[in-house]
Amino acid sequence: MDIHILAPKAGEDYPTDWNEFLTWFASEEACLSYLERLRWPAGFVCPACSCIDQPYRSSRGRMVCRDCGHQCTVTAGTIFEKTRTPLRVWLAAAWYLTSQKQGVNALGLQRVLGLGSYQTAWAMLHRFRAAMVRPGRERLHGKVEVDETYLAISDRQNPVAAKGRKNNTAKTLIVIAVEMLEPKGFGRIRLQRIGDDSAASVLPFVEQAIEPGATVHTDGSAAYRTLRELGYLHQRTVLLGLDIAAHASMPGVHRVAALLKRWILGTHHGAVQPAHLDAYLDEFVFRFNRRSSSSRGMLFYRLLQQAVVTSPVTYGDVVKKTRARSKNSE
Template sequence: MCRSCRHQTSVTTGTIFEKTRTPLRVWLAGAWYATNQKLGVSALGLQRVLGRGSYQTAWTMLRRFRRAMVRPEREKLHGLVEVDETYLALTDRQLPLTAAGRKSKTTKVLVVMAVEIHQPKGFGRIRLRRVSDDSAASVIPFVQEAGDAAAVVRTDGSAAYLGLKSLGYGHERKVMLGAEDAAHVAMPGVHRVASLVKRWILGTHQGSVQPDQLDFYLDEFVFRFNRRASRSRGMLFYRLMEQAVRTPPVTYADVARKRRPPQA
């Protein structure tokens, strides 16, 4: 309490922990468990580990942590950057209950990827985003946000990327039709990442990610992938906590929001 104006505040004010009724000890235990599991955790798994009676509490905790996994001032990808799109098959299991029982529906969602390519081999950081289609209006803004102005962007023969040169990017096109090398050989980075993210969605989350919540799951995958070479799992916990105290408060209505809010 301020001695002058008598205003009351808390050490959690202005963080993702603001106004939470869950003890901070539980929050820290949840963050440690989530960051120390190489492939991530589901809300049900977190609920079991923490011994919390409410699935909704574990679900909300993971949603809040995912909001803190994107650092607004993070550096853009540089050097040679591969860009491509892939489809993710997501199962919506929250359809209304009918006389025949609860049904599920599989939806294909388009995701655009950017991967740093290290020379002579290896991959660096990545960026992922859900897009409505593979048109220039969808993929060009993603490239501008993901890669710095000096990056050389490698794409397939899609006409959607033809405008990159006029924006100052180096553009390396790999036309796959009739090419001697297979697509996964000509563009290994994006194909490897596409395979990994599909396996992660189907494995850790059983493919039951709600399509409208996919943005935040992609943020988590990027957070984990970009720190895969860290020798200390505790560093992931530290980075998450560092961002958690810098991320504005998140309410339940926020975590239930269907799309990630646009970046300022």
């Protein structure tokens, strides 16, 4: 069953406001029950043998398969695996993260939830970002603008990284794809960090992000010359010598690039570790593609729905990225 096809209802599948949230999740047991319903909407499925049956329930929230005897918990195999932070705090973090239109940084989350350390808030946000990309999501279609932009980020010392590093500004190349709606407006987007603007870098992104048969609108870059051979209709606009400005001829990618830069600077003060930039891009895409949702509770529901089917991301996994990049740049 594809749980993403179901249409959740406010007040039944997710809280409508903060007061209702507090009522729904007054205990750890209530949080576990909610996550169990999200993870197995059609009933418990044994992770070991795929048996569908009500499990035996033992102490400490363990469930035992009636068929093979496998023991598991609701949080095992999810981003919540082995967490020592109460689930009430996790769900409150998810609510706050999705209820803030521009998102939240780790320091803000730490203050709001009264967390004991910055590192805890920082790791929680990275775990949630890992759940913001749904596997097998539908590719963009129709008319799609594609272009690259440079994103300047401050490679400041991370609280979990080694001390003594200087603050540096790094310019990273990002490729952007934006669905263009008729008669006007933007649909969904995709973002990805790339090493350069060559065909070897941009074409795999196009194939992964855009459905064949779509019209791909690009500038005059030679990197996109083989798009027709890949099954796309190619609209090419050579900007050199054009009387109109670039942002007027390709408004979608320029608008998204401006919003992305403003978000990085505003919410995160430009201080994003280059090793973690992909996670921030995933969050921006998650937010942008759901910008028209009138219910913040729906975003909370979708985030947790993906969190219980996303493989574990430990604090050590996140820190390892920082250390690996630091070592490679020495």
